[in-house]
Amino acid sequence: MGFHPVIDYKAISNWDELQYEFGVSKNFQIHGTWQYRGEGNSNIVLALAEGMRLVRFPKVEIDQNFSGEWDRERKKLKREVIFAHLIFRPLIGSTFVGNVEILQIDSCEISELNKSLVPLRPVNRLHKELRVPYATSHADFARIHSNPSTNVDYCVEIKPKQGYLTKTIFGEETHLCTFCLNQFLKIRSSKVSSRSDYCPLNLFSG
Numbered sequence: 001m002g003f004h005p006v007i008d009y010k011a012i013s014n015w016d017e018l019q020y021e022f023g024v025s026k027n028f029q030i031h032g033t034w035q036y037r038g039e040g041n042s043n044i045v046l047a048l049a050e051g052m053r054l055v056r057f058p059k060v061e062i063d064q065n066f067s068g069e070w071d072r073e074r075k076k077l078k079r080e081v082i083f084a085h086l087i088f089r090p091l092i093g094s095t096f097v098g099n100v101e102i103l104q105i106d107s108c109e110i111s112e113l114n115k116s117l118v119p120l121r122p123v124n125r126l127h128k129e130l131r132v133p134y135a136t137s138h139a140d141f142a143r144i145h146s147n148p149s150t151n152v153d154y155c156v157e158i159k160p161k162q163g164y165l166t167k168t169i170f171g172e173e174t175h176l177c178t179f180c181l182n183q184f185l186k187i188r189s190s191k192v193s194s195r196s197d198y199c200p201l202n203l204f205s206g
Contacts, residue, residue: 030109034048035049039059042058056137062128100138114130162178166181179198
């Protein structure tokens with residue numbers, strides 16, 4: 001018999017109206033040592049030395065005015081929690097999808113983190129910073145050993161990107177995937193100086 005996950009599809013189509021109980025840890029503070037794990041376009045991830053947990057902080061543009069919009073950011077994180085618990089976990093299993101929790105963080109804590117992170121972050125990422133007073137806590141599946149000072153973990157992330165063809169864009173026919181189209185957009189907006197040689201279509205086509 002095949003595996004048939006039980007998924008609440010109502011959660012997919014009715015995010016904001018779904019009455020899903022989840023906790024919010026208020027006035028969260030990072031105690032002890034932490035490690036800058038990395039960042040992408042939208043988030044910075046820190047690894048906590050205690051508890052084998054990760055904290056994922058949303059980033060915003062430094063010159064962007066977000067006054068009064070934090071409730072929208074909290075709702076966005078709520079959707080991530082619902083997705084992890086009600087969709088992703090039933091599909092993959094609780095062994096590989098841990099508990100996700102929303103953290104409420106004081107503005108002073110965020111300010112101190114920004115100062116500490118500047119020398120650790122890539123220069124081309126410094127146009128964004130931490131300002132949102134919410135983050136999410138996740139299990140650190142990149143760590144196997146509970147004591148990293150005496151043991152070494154090796155983790156490989158496979159991130160194929162979006163590998164489907166976009167037939168048209170702005171009414172014009174195209175034969176590029178979403179990833180490659182974004183590469184040209186980044187060049188045009190001066191976010192990168194050259195496009196990547198990688199194309200996910202090469203990976204998926206074999």
